[in-house]
Amino acid sequence: MTDAALPRTTPARNVRYGSMKANREWALRWSYVFLVIFAAFSLLPPLYMFITSLKTSAEISAATNPWWVFTPTLSNYVALLTQPQFLVFFRNSAVVSVLVVIITMLISIPAAFALSRMRFWGSATLATGVFLTYLVPDTLLFIPLFKMFATFHEWTGIQLLNRWWVLLIVYPTLTVPFCTWIMIGYFASIPKELDEAAIIDGASWVQVLTRIFIPVALPGIIAATIFAFTVSWAQFLYPLAFTTSVDQLVLPVGIITTLIKGDVFNWGQIMTGALLGALPPLIIYAFLMDYYIAGLTAGATKG
Amino acid sequence: MADAVLTHPARPRAPAAKPSALMRFLKRKSTVAFLMALPLILLIATLVVYPAFYAIYLSTLRKSMASVAWMRNCSWLPDAICTRIPFGNIQFLFTRETFWMVVWQSCLFAITAVIFKALLGFIVAHFVHNIPDKGQRKWRGMLLIPWVIPPAMSTLAWLWLFDPSYSAFNYTLSFFGIGPIPWTGNANWARFSVILVNIWVGAPFFMIMYLAALKSVPDQLYEAAAIDGANWWQRIWYITLPMMRNIIAITALFSTIVTFANFDIVRVLTAGGPIDKTHLFATWAFKIGIEGSDIPLGASVSLFMVPILMVAAIFILRDINQRGNEA
Numbered sequence: 094m095t096d097a098a099l100p101r102t103t104p105a106r107n108v109r110y111g112s113m114k115a116n117r118e119w120a121l122r123w124s125y126v127f128l129v130i131f132a133a134f135s136l137l138p139p140l141y142m143f144i145t146s147l148k149t150s151a152e153i154s155a156a157t158n159p160w161w162v163f164t165p166t167l168s169n170y171v172a173l174l175t176q177p178q179f180l181v182f183f184r185n186s187a188v189v190s191v192l193v194v195i196i197t198m199l200i201s202i203p204a205a206f207a208l209s210r211m212r213f214w215g216s217a218t219l220a221t222g223v224f225l226t227y228l229v230p231d232t233l234l235f236i237p238l239f240k241m242f243a244t245f246h247e248w249t250g251i252q253l254l255n256r257w258w259v260l261l262i263v264y265p266t267l268t269v270p271f272c273t274w275i276m277i278g279y280f281a282s283i284p285k286e287l288d289e290a291a292i293i294d295g296a297s298w299v300q301v302l303t304r305i306f307i308p309v310a311l312p313g314i315i316a317a318t319i320f321a322f323t324v325s326w327a328q329f330l331y332p333l334a335f336t337t338s339v340d341q342l343v344l345p346v347g348i349i350t351t352l353i354k355g356d357v358f359n360w361g362q363i364m365t366g367a368l369l370g371a372l373p374p375l376i377i378y379a380f381l382m383d384y385y386i387a388g389l390t391a392g393a394t395k396g
Numbered sequence: 397m398a399d400a401v402l403t404h405p406a407r408p409r410a411p412a413a414k415p416s417a418l419m420r421f422l423k424r425k426s427t428v429a430f431l432m433a434l435p436l437i438l439l440i441a442t443l444v445v446y447p448a449f450y451a452i453y454l455s456t457l458r459k460s461m462a463s464v465a466w467m468r469n470c471s472w473l474p475d476a477i478c479t480r481i482p483f484g485n486i487q488f489l490f491t492r493e494t495f496w497m498v499v500w501q502s503c504l505f506a507i508t509a510v511i512f513k514a515l516l517g518f519i520v521a522h523f524v525h526n527i528p529d530k531g532q533r534k535w536r537g538m539l540l541i542p543w544v545i546p547p548a549m550s551t552l553a554w555l556w557l558f559d560p561s562y563s564a565f566n567y568t569l570s571f572f573g574i575g576p577i578p579w580t581g582n583a584n585w586a587r588f589s590v591i592l593v594n595i596w597v598g599a600p601f602f603m604i605m606y607l608a609a610l611k612s613v614p615d616q617l618y619e620a621a622a623i624d625g626a627n628w629w630q631r632i633w634y635i636t637l638p639m640m641r642n643i644i645a646i647t648a649l650f651s652t653i654v655t656f657a658n659f660d661i662v663r664v665l666t667a668g669g670p671i672d673k674t675h676l677f678a679t680w681a682f683k684i685g686i687e688g689s690d691i692p693l694g695a696s697v698s699l700f701m702v703p704i705l706m707v708a709a710i711f712i713l714r715d716i717n718q719r720g721n722e723a
Binding site for chain 1: 520535
């Protein structure tokens with residue numbers, strides 16, 4: 094509808110020379126207008142989080158103009174960051190995400206190397222299987238996993254439910270398939286001559302992986318790392334289903350279950366918590382945007 | 397094989413000693429490869445494949461014997477038969493009105509959200525593509541932010557924007573004389589809100605994918621079309637869409653899976669309410685299985701996602717295999 098407006102000028106201007114240029118300028122101007130609208134739509138919720146996080150409870154309940162802060166305050170940030178509970182959530186999230194990234198890389202890099210370079214019986218099927226696993230959503234598995242952990246407790250006496258480290262077991266099911274998949278793509282793009290030369294020089298397969306493939310495919314590894322980290326940080330269903338004690342919660346679940354108490358919503362603190370919870374992925378994104386986007390598009394375009 | 401021979405002299409053992417069969421087996425390329433892939437195989441087998449089949453088994457159980465008869469209306473049968481009919485949960489679900497509502501809502505939610513995400517992503521990708529390369533990075537960076545924020549956190553912001561008494565949207569709309577809208581209070585508005593938030597979260601992904609696809613369309617095609625006098629609509633219909641067909645299809649299929657199986661947004665925004673009018677399979681299964689601790693029934697509910705997910709997965713796989721053959 095909107096872009097219909099721009100080339101409609103074409104027939105009238107076709108007669109004159111230089112109409113292409115005028116056309117392009119029109120298109121450009123309209124593009125900017127709509128980009129501003131779309132960007133406003135995209136940034137509205139995070140900005141509103143920020144605005145609310147600077148307000149006092151009194152100002153929020155006074156129902157003044159919600160889009161403006163009349164008496165800015167950092168009290169929400171101070172309140173949250175000095176609250177031991179919140180710091181525990183933050184620590185749990187950080188520890189889980191970092192460890193999951195390490196576990197994911199330890200599993201998926203050798204597997205991707207084996208699947209892309211060293212054929213063995215069933216390796217092609219396994220590569221397809223890895224991709225299919227990526228398509229299995231967490232919402233399908235949380236109930237059987239819950240029951241499995243409960244049964245495991247009955248059999249061995251080891252309690253997995255309601256322990257933060259159960260997340261170290263389940264998160265890799267979300268991160269490993271995708272990371273393996275994009276690493277297969279990256280490894281496949283490395284010329285065969287490189288590893289053949291190394292093998293002839295007497296390198297073992299493990300050396301080929303650590304000395305050649307990992308350094309050469311580093312951009313892919315960074316993209317996979319970012320993916321694994323953001324997925325672990327953002328995951329909401331598994332911690333909600335598997336952990337309940339306050340000291341075992343990760344950040345997103347902690348904010349939602351502890352700050353929302355019945356009908357009393359302390360929106361200033363909730364928004365501050367949400368903003369702080371969104372910050373680590375945002376910071377990574379701000380610094381490593383190109384890797385982030387490379388990883389995002391690799392999933393569907395490679396392979 | 398070659399490596400085994402070559403590394404042989406490097407070993408500290410006396411070259412005369414024949415390597416044991418086990419050592420030779422361990423040095424074989426396929427063995428090394430299998431060992432490298434073993435953690436992956438174990439992970440997939442124990443934490444994805446096994447639970448998937450376990451869910452099917454669970455769905456044939458019942459929580460308690462007392463509920464069985466009531467569930468399947470087979471109290472007139474002898475207990476020995478009545479308690480042993482599998483899939484009683486599924487029969488029970490079919491008689492529930494809420495179940496059919498959830499089916500309908502999940503489909504409505506997935507279809508509408510994916511269509512609008514695709515449309516919005518396509519339009520925005522064109523606008524970003526239109527502007528000079530230098531500025532594209534900045535705009536792309538801003539437009540992708542909804543995708544980067546953890547959905548549970550950004551949905552909290554939407555929840556606050558939709559708040560019944562302090563809604564910032566209603567505050568703004570009141571200046572235009574539009575009455576307070578019950579964003580999450582009324583069934584249809586709540587559905588609208590859930591879909592809106594999903595579009596907000598998901599459209600940037602489409603935008604990025606379509607932008608990458610747009611960049612791969614050669615400019616010469618558009619120039620040739622312009623010389624032939626094609627208008628903007630013909631350029632999109634005869635050049636852009638055919639060239640991007642693959643990416644459009646695969647992005648939409650990916651998104652269908654993710655949207656259909658969505659949990660975070662509904663859970664935080666409405667928790668299924670008002671009166672189950674926004675429940676999806678995932679949130680309803682959570683409510684029944686974890687909160688209501690009726691694991692067999694919850695497992696049955698979540699299994700109903702499988703057919704649609706499978707159709708999407710088959711199409712994706714076919715597409716990927718096709719492209720693999722072309723390359």
